[in-house]
Amino acid sequence: MTHNYQYFDIHAHVHGPEFEDDIAGVLSRAKEAGIGIITVGTDEESSARAVSLAEAHGGVWATVGVHPTDTKTENINKELLTGLAKRDRTISIGECGLDYFRMKGDEAAEKARQKKIFEEQIEIALETNLPLMIHCREAHEDVLSILQSKKREHGGKLRGDIHFFSGGIDTAKRYLELDFSLSFTGVITFTHDYDEAVAYVPLDMIMSETDCPYVAPVPYRGKRNEPSYVVEVVKRIAEIRQKPLPLVAETLVENARRTFFDANLTA
Ligand SMILES: [Zn+2]
Numbered sequence: 488m489t490h491n492y493q494y495f496d497i498h499a500h501v502h503g504p505e506f507e508d509d510i511a512g513v514l515s516r517a518k519e520a521g522i523g524i525i526t527v528g529t530d531e532e533s534s535a536r537a538v539s540l541a542e543a544h545g546g547v548w549a550t551v552g553v554h555p556t557d558t559k560t561e562n563i564n565k566e567l568l569t570g571l572a573k574r575d576r577t578i579s580i581g582e583c584g585l586d587y588f589r590m591k592g593d594e595a596a597e598k599a600r601q602k603k604i605f606e607e608q609i610e611i612a613l614e615t616n617l618p619l620m621i622h623c624r625e626a627h628e629d630v631l632s633i634l635q636s637k638k639r640e641h642g643g644k645l646r647g648d649i650h651f652f653s654g655g656i657d658t659a660k661r662y663l664e665l666d667f668s669l670s671f672t673g674v675i676t677f678t679h680d681y682d683e684a685v686a687y688v689p690l691d692m693i694m695s696e697t698d699c700p701y702v703a704p705v706p707y708r709g710k711r712n713e714p715s716y717v718v719e720v721v722k723r724i725a726e727i728r729q730k731p732l733p734l735v736a737e738t739l740v741e742n743a744r745r746t747f748f749d750a751n752l753t754a
Pocket residue numbers: 498500527582698
């Protein structure tokens with residue numbers, strides 16, 4: 488491997504307006520701590536911004552996709568997203584998935600809309616041979632059944648990560664059976680709700696993320712989150728699993744490399 492990353496924040500939103508004023512400082516703090524960053528698009532416009540940011544800075548890569556709660560999107564602009572997906576610094580499709588938390592209006596219609604744009608993005612991932620960055624909130628049964636049926640059809644080509652994993656070990660097991668990895672945020676530094684899942688997932692199937700600017704870990708709670716804080720997430724994973732931090736940190740970087748980068752991970 489031709490890199491010297493010590494940590495990876497596999498799910499950040501550093502191209503967002505919250506970072507506009509001090510992006511140089513945010514990225515240099517991450518760089519100093521040896522942190523690679525994946526900045527995640529949430530609609531077509533934000534995906535384009537994510538790609539531009541990744542193309543302008545070393546150590547940053549982009550995903551392109553439409554978040555399930557982006558209710559303005561009835562249909563994916565396939566041509567636009569596929570074009571963005573083929574750019575050099577784009578390494579994943581998403582965040583896409585299903586989110587049944589606090590749905591407004593006609594629930595059945597909203598679920599159908601979400602499923603449709605999720606499946607459209609899975610098609611783009613398969614066509615461009617990229618892994619998926621999946622968002623799932625209170626919708627594990629439906630996400631699992633979509634992934635299971637796509638897996639039967641496409642096998643190993645269908646792959647990716649379940650970001651901000653929010654289930655228990657039974658749910659974790661079912662994603663692992665589909666070869667999807669699970670990633671955890673700073674939430675694990677201030678609740679024990681996910682300790683069991685963090686301890687259960689095999690070390691080679693777990694990754695770290697901040698989901699910044701949201702959910703800053705202890706000791707930064709209440710502040711704007713940023714990629715350099717991912718160190719706190721990795722420390723907590725090591726603590727829960729009772730393994731040395733350097734071993735856990737190194738394995739998590741290797742997991743990110745294997746999941747999102749074909750071969751070489753360079754600056
Ligand atoms: Zn996110």
